[in-house]
Every structure is written in structure tokens, then in C-alpha cells.
Amino acid sequence: MTTQTHYKTCYGLKWMTSRHPAIRRLKRRQNSNALHGNKTWNASLILVDYLQQHPLPEQSRVLELGCGWGLSGIYCAKQQHRVTGLDADNEVFAFLERQASLNEVEINTLHQDFSSIRAEQLANIDVLIGSDICFWDQMAEDLFHCLTLALASGVKKIIISDPNRPPFLEVAEACINDHFAELIPWQSQAANRPKGSILLIENA
Numbered sequence: 001m002t003t004q005t006h007y008k009t010c011y012g013l014k015w016m017t018s019r020h021p022a023i024r025r026l027k028r029r030q031n032s033n034a035l036h037g038n039k040t041w042n043a044s045l046i047l048v049d050y051l052q053q054h055p056l057p058e059q060s061r062v063l064e065l066g067c068g069w070g071l072s073g074i075y076c077a078k079q080q081h082r083v084t085g086l087d088a089d090n091e092v093f094a095f096l097e098r099q100a101s102l103n104e105v106e107i108n109t110l111h112q113d114f115s116s117i118r119a120e121q122l123a124n125i126d127v128l129i130g131s132d133i134c135f136w137d138q139m140a141e142d143l144f145h146c147l148t149l150a151l152a153s154g155v156k157k158i159i160i161s162d163p164n165r166p167p168f169l170e171v172a173e174a175c176i177n178d179h180f181a182e183l184i185p186w187q188s189q190a191a192n193r194p195k196g197s198i199l200l201i202e203n204a
Contacts, residue, residue: 008040010190011048013075015040015099026094040099042194043132044071047161049188050198051129056081056157060126065114065146065160066133070096070107072161076129077105088113115142122153131161134168144171147201151179156203161186163196172199180204 006020016023017040048071056062060081064073067085069092077083077100085096090111100107114133122128128150134143147158158181162168175181179201187195 008191010045011052011075012078013048013071014102015069015071015074016102022098023095026098040069040071041132042188042190042192043161043163043196044068045188045190045194046163046186046196046198047072047129047131047159048075049190050159050161050184050186051075051079055079056127061124062127062129063122063125065128065130065143067096067107067109068092069099071099072129072131073107074100074103074105077107078103081127082108084108084110086110086112086114086117113142114146117146117149119149119153122150122155125150125153126156128155128158129160132163132165133160134162134171135165137167140167140170144174147171147175148179151201151203154203158199158201158203160199161196162199163194168197168199172197175199175201 006017008015008017062076062081062083064085067073067087070085073083073085085107093109134140172183181199181201184198184200186198187193
């Protein structure tokens, strides 16, 4: 049996919560050493809210870093963009596929750490997105190098949302200094109204 507590809806999206029987079955099979792709994080709603108010150019090629359950990428796919979800945790893709199917979209997936992304992979990407992907100190340097490589490879826009964790703010400061980035306070209009910041970099 499923109930309203098993689903959430907002921004034209519908997603299963951790209480949904299908999600609980997937979690029982999940490796206990998996990374933090174990739910839909609030920063995804911050990013989706921003994208709703600042739509991407039509049929953009989008790469979602650290996609987890992929809510932001799913939103982009529903807007007719071509989306790939990248994550270092291979186990998140089963959850992403469930959520994408629920929203009647398809997302390509790539099992890879963003620290190992190559320039040729980024050359075919228009927009790089991510939400709450810099939660450990050691991630900050890797993320900064990834964003720098993306800009050098011709990615036109980078949009990263975060609840203002210190490692993310460290990356944001470096991007402001080196890449003329903007750090924009943002609050989602979803039910719990999560807030944080958007790191926006537009490639001149």
C-alpha cells in the first residue's frame, strides 16, 4: 500500500520518499558503505526553484554532478533538456531510474567521481549543475578543479546549489576570485522552504 507520505510533489515533479515500499526495498539491498545518495536532499529543491525562475536555453545538454536520486536532472529532462547524471556511488542509479520513470523521463548515467572527469567529456556539455555535492573538506579542491576544467572546455553555465556548507563556501570564494562567479542567496518555495545559496558561473 502507498500513501501520501510515500510521495512528494512540487515544481511539476513527483518523487518517492524514503518511506515508499519500492525505495525501502532498494535500500535493503544497498551497500552500507555507500556514499550519501540515500534521499532527495533539500539543496535539489533550491536548484530546481532557481531553474524554474531562470530557465535554461532550449534543449541544453546538461550534466548533473553528484546526481544522487537525480531530482534536479529530472526537472531538466522534463523541460526537454538532454541530461546525464554522474555519481561516484553506483548504487544511486537504481533510485534515480525509479524517480525518472515516475516522471516519465530518461536520464543517462555515468558512474564516475567528478575529480576524474576529462576535458573531452565536458566538451559536449552546455550546462553543469549540482546540489549539495561538496560536503567534505577534501571535496573542495576536486570540485574547484572540475569547475575550472569545465569552463576551459567550453561549458557555458555552471549552477551549483548548497545549504552553505563550509567546503562549498570555500569553492565559491575561489570561483568568485578566479572565474567571476556569483554567490546568490536562495530559498525554495517547496513546503519546507529550504534555503541556501546558488553558485552561478557564466562562461564569457
